[in-house]
Amino acid sequence: MAAGYLNNVWLQDPKGYLVASGYHWLHGIHPHVQWYDDIWNVWGVPKHALIGWLIKHEALNTMMKLKQIGICSTDQCLLCENGQETHEHLFVQCDYSQRVLQYVTLWLQDTGNQGSSIVKTRIRRVAMLACWYLIWLERNRCRHELMLARPEKIGKEVQMLVRQRIQHFIQKPVGNNDNNWLVQIGTNVI
Template sequence: MIIRRIVAICRNYLWEGGTEYHRAPLVAWSTVCCNKKSGGLGVKDAEKWNIATVGKLVNWIYTKADRPWVQWIDHIYLKRNDWSTYEPPSNSNWNWRNICKIRSKLDAGFVNNCWVADPKGYSVGSGYTWIQDIHPPVFWYSDVWDRWSIPKHAFITWLVYHKALNTKEKLHVIGICDSADCVLCEAGIETYSHLFEDCLYSKQILGQIEIWLQLKLHSDRKYSQLQQHVCRMAKLACWYRIWMERNKCRMDLQLTMPDKSVKDVKRLIHARISQMIMQPVTSHDQQWLSCLDILL
């Protein structure tokens, strides 16, 4: 089926950067297609989008749109029968039978021949939203998808929150690794909480960045809007660096000293702040930025 092949190509491109991918995806495609507030990436589900698109034809028949195609359908197939209860004959055209199947999937959205999900009437967008599975919002949405966050950092953090990265704990369970010990500090099992919170190497990076920024990256304190952006962006930058160092240590047996990693993260944060500030800031924020050697 063409649509399934399109979905496969999109899925493979996400995980491999090409049209072929022969391993199990890190996150289910149904989750990837959820909106970002519900923990997905907001990628359109081609199969559901196709249903919503054909729903436009279904709506034309419901509303008896003044179109030759609708009049032809009424004359050849419906013959003044009720569209909401109509069942196509087994020998009818393949396309027509599929339009009828899609009508049955959208039936609940039409009341008295009107689309109830949108007061403006049916649209492909409203149809797609209506058939999407409902998922509750995730608590980490604003942290991951803050507009200041660097995209590759946000993506890795998204995988962290979905517990989709191949930590040594997971690899050890399926027999790929002989040991589940953390490669960065060798002082604990490499779980998500250990790697990004309790690992001695990670603590040094996060701790020094907090001292430099004079902010707590995991705090609920009422910081200014600018400082909140920086906190989120800095946390993601640290987690990304930790994961990259973990991979380099495991694959190449090389580990950058924490001070060097901190220096690189500081340089990245400094550049990102300078890049993202587009409007005047308060005197309090100006004073704070001057402590970071950022002059506006």
């Protein structure tokens, strides 16, 4: 890298020097991962996105990781007590998490079958991140306070968070199909 800097390689862009070309020269160009838009989207809550990003990178301190480094004596899932707590288990296979996701999925179902739209896609992304965030929060609450709320309660918290995001982002009328769906899921917009 130092040789490239000393030889002015970063200035060899045909358009002249651009900050973007200097940045790309320094850091390189990374491929766009498939899940990027699901995590880092305009409607998302930043702390939810951070947890989503950590999940995708399997970087949360699950019970399996804590046992491996000697902090815990068990790696059992704290939410369902039925399996080793890994990222895959906690956010996909865990009975507790599945019940939360099922509650939210049923709520967001489009009974009118009008297909997907940008609004619906964004709302579903916000809901998924909120589910993951609240499942992780509940898992930590269970670990540190020895308390566990019912999955339906977590599902209702997801609904509340998603409705707040909808109210914040939808400031103008949407198409009839989206509007009908928003009414169906109990969101009063415009």
